[in-house]
Amino acid sequence: MSRHLLMRLQAPLMAFGGETIDNYGVIREFPALSMITGLLANALGWRREESERHDRLQSRLIVGARLDSDVQRMREYQTAQLFEKDQGWTTFGQPEGRAASPSYSMQPDGRKSLTWQRYRDYHASLNVLVALRLESADESPTLGELADALDRPARPLFIGRKSCLPSCRVFAGWQEADNMLHALQTAQLPDLDLRFRLQWPDGEGTLAGDRRIDLCDERNWVSGVHGGWRPVREGSFTASGVRQ
Amino acid sequence: MRLPRFIQIHTLHTYPAALLNRDDAGLAKRLPLGNAVRTRISSQCLKRHWRVTDDKFALSRLDVPMAIRSRATLEHISKRVQENGISAAMAQAAAEALRDAGLLDKGGKDKKGEDALKTGQAVLLGKAEIDYLVKRCTELAESAADEQVLKTDVAKALKDEKKNIEALKHGSGLESALFGRMVTSDILASRDASIYVAHAFTVHPAQVENDYFTVVDDLLHEAGELGSAGIFDTELASGLYYGYVVVDVPQLIENLEGIAVQDCFSPDTPPARRELAGRVVQHLLHLIATVSPGAKRGSTAPFDWAKFVLVEAGDWQPRSLAGAFHDALPLEDKHNSGTIRQRTVARLSDEIAAMDEAYGAPLARRFLALDPVEVAGAERTNLNKLADWARDIVQQGEC
Numbered sequence: 001m002s003r004h005l006l007m008r009l010q011a012p013l014m015a016f017g018g019e020t021i022d023n024y025g026v027i028r029e030f031p032a033l034s035m036i037t038g039l040l041a042n043a044l045g046w047r048r049e050e051s052e053r054h055d056r057l058q059s060r061l062i063v064g065a066r067l068d069s070d071v072q073r074m075r076e077y078q079t080a081q082l083f084e085k086d087q088g089w090t091t092f093g094q095p096e097g098r099a100a101s102p103s104y105s106m107q108p109d110g111r112k113s114l115t116w117q118r119y120r121d122y123h124a125s126l127n128v129l130v131a132l133r134l135e136s137a138d139e140s141p142t143l144g145e146l147a148d149a150l151d152r153p154a155r156p157l158f159i160g161r162k163s164c165l166p167s168c169r170v171f172a173g174w175q176e177a178d179n180m181l182h183a184l185q186t187a188q189l190p191d192l193d194l195r196f197r198l199q200w201p202d203g204e205g206t207l208a209g210d211r212r213i214d215l216c217d218e219r220n221w222v223s224g225v226h227g228g229w230r231p232v233r234e235g236s237f238t239a240s241g242v243r244q
Numbered sequence: 245m246r247l248p249r250f251i252q253i254h255t256l257h258t259y260p261a262a263l264l265n266r267d268d269a270g271l272a273k274r275l276p277l278g279n280a281v282r283t284r285i286s287s288q289c290l291k292r293h294w295r296v297t298d299d300k301f302a303l304s305r306l307d308v309p310m311a312i313r314s315r316a317t318l319e320h321i322s323k324r325v326q327e328n329g330i331s332a333a334m335a336q337a338a339a340e341a342l343r344d345a346g347l348l349d350k351g352g353k354d355k356k357g358e359d360a361l362k363t364g365q366a367v368l369l370g371k372a373e374i375d376y377l378v379k380r381c382t383e384l385a386e387s388a389a390d391e392q393v394l395k396t397d398v399a400k401a402l403k404d405e406k407k408n409i410e411a412l413k414h415g416s417g418l419e420s421a422l423f424g425r426m427v428t429s430d431i432l433a434s435r436d437a438s439i440y441v442a443h444a445f446t447v448h449p450a451q452v453e454n455d456y457f458t459v460v461d462d463l464l465h466e467a468g469e470l471g472s473a474g475i476f477d478t479e480l481a482s483g484l485y486y487g488y489v490v491v492d493v494p495q496l497i498e499n500l501e502g503i504a505v506q507d508c509f510s511p512d513t514p515p516a517r518r519e520l521a522g523r524v525v526q527h528l529l530h531l532i533a534t535v536s537p538g539a540k541r542g543s544t545a546p547f548d549w550a551k552f553v554l555v556e557a558g559d560w561q562p563r564s565l566a567g568a569f570h571d572a573l574p575l576e577d578k579h580n581s582g583t584i585r586q587r588t589v590a591r592l593s594d595e596i597a598a599m600d601e602a603y604g605a606p607l608a609r610r611f612l613a614l615d616p617v618e619v620a621g622a623e624r625t626n627l628n629k630l631a632d633w634a635r636d637i638v639q640q641g642e643c
Contacts, residue, residue, distance in 0.1 A: 089412035
């Protein structure tokens with residue numbers, strides 16, 4: 001039996017980001033390993049340039065998730081006005097902006113701008129239980145340090161995007177279990193006759209009717225891109241099935 | 245002692261027959277939540293209206309004390325350069341050169357010592373900007389033979405990357421300190437937003453109706469033509485909206501003052517360095533309470549002041565009270581237990597009491613309300629006092 005830290009992700013809006021191409025911010029059903037890494041690093045107060053710490057934490061994390069409510073997707077439409085000469089400064093001495101393009105049109109004040117349209121998908125009204133543990137367990141941050149950081153985070157916690165603010169305490173206690181699947185099947189089961197969907201790392205238990213898939217949800221925190229594949233399993237069960 | 249690391253702001257606003265925020269089909273934005281679909285106002289929409297409002301508490305009226313600020317910034321840079329092993333004289337020369345070369349001033353004035361630090365236009369340099377300037381000054385000081393050479397070198401460096409420095413100054417305003425800024429590929433230059441805004445949503449099922457309207461052409465009418473020149477429809481929604489905002493106070497201070505997050509509340513940081521952050525929070529509270537978002541302002545006049553504002557301060561994990569409205573409030577109540585607004589505030593109060601009982605997280609709280617309601621562990625007050633209280637706890641560093 002090993003100890004698993006539980007997190008409750010609950011909010012009117014959440015976003016488990018997938019591969020964003022162009023202006024479409026799509027989401028996945030389950031939180032990515034990189035998102036959980038980022039959420040914990042945020043709680044610990046790490047800065048984004050501390051990429052090696054992020055990489056190390058991500059490689060130690062064993063994470064699974066259970067959906068405690070139905071998934072409802074919602075597409076948010078946004079517009080932003082961009083000006084042709086907008087530039088941001090950089091630490092390498094040259095400002096960075098966008099290339100000139102015929103898409104910009106003249107505004108009454110003489111500046112050229114365009115209206116950028118963005119689509120962002122969200123999970124509406126979702127409730128997710130996340131279980132996690134660390135290998136090796138003795139290294140810092142430990143599970144205990146993560147629990148403390150979640151209760152007293154260095155920055156506000158958010159679930160995928162900054163507007164997705166949790167509506168409950170994120171740290172949700174502990175669960176002793178043989179493996180990740182066992183933890184997800186036994187921890188804090190709601191009193192509902194719902195069919196729960198789960199995702200857990202391959203090698204952490206099997207469930208009748210589950211399937212193994214390869215997932216690209218690890219971020220290389222130095223280069224800032226996602227890469228590599230890791231095997232996970234997805235399946236479902238009913239609480240009454242477990243209770244029997 | 246509790247640090248006011250997070251300031252959480254909960255609001256209730258009433259907007260009847262308005263189209264506050266619409267999607268690409270022109271319909272009111274919606275949110276399926278719990279047992280009912282609601283209407284919604286996006287965080288982007290709310291932030292934009294707080295940002296562009298021009299009233300007494302506009303962000304542009306914060307009236308940053310220029311001389312004090314630029315002196316503090318240059319002293320801070322000089323101190324940081326010395327921490328990198330550069331002598332006090334050389335560090336001072338580098339800071340003076342930054343000022344003379346136009347970083348903080350109109351430039352062209354060759355002032356020395358105290359004078360050099362006292363004058364100049366303020367730029368709100370965040371930690372990323374100051375880190376960068378300290379690094380450049382340190383590099384130049386390490387290779388310069390004496391103070392005069394260093395001054396020339398710093399001036400030349402600023403001139404060589406004129407466009408980058410202009411972008412740096414341009415991106416260092418109040419707005420980016422609050423709401424973040426356009427991101428470049430350079431993560432070291434990024435500035436995180438210090439204000440987190442949730443989408444606001446109605447506490448009850450969406451109340452939407454189709455507004456059918458025609459446009460009458462008076463000239464055609466006079467000429468004897470019948471009918472209208474156009475037929476349209478649009479959606480109008482009515483609602484009582486729950487809004488939620490979190491201010492990350494250390495991040496705000498870092499963005500405004502260039503102080504590292506972990507030092508914002510340390511005993512070495514004088515309260516004066518938190519003064520501006522405190523006033524920003526004060527202004528923000530007024531803006532959140534009194535500025536309305538909205539499209540179709542001319543035809544629907546969607547202007548409202550908050551009917552309820554609750555402010556919480558402390559260092560526990562911020563969490564919204566959205567859970568109180570997971571089950572939508574019925575529009576009518578058979579038990580006649582008050583107006584929907586009173587029932588809404590009662591639900592919020594119950595949610596807070598339940599959270600306190602479950603978690604015992606100690607938070608300092610104050611609220612304003614139009615209705616005769618009570619909130620667990622919170623003192624009742626008015627908007628001015630509420631905003632002043634928030635300002636003072638940021639500056640004092642305790643709540």
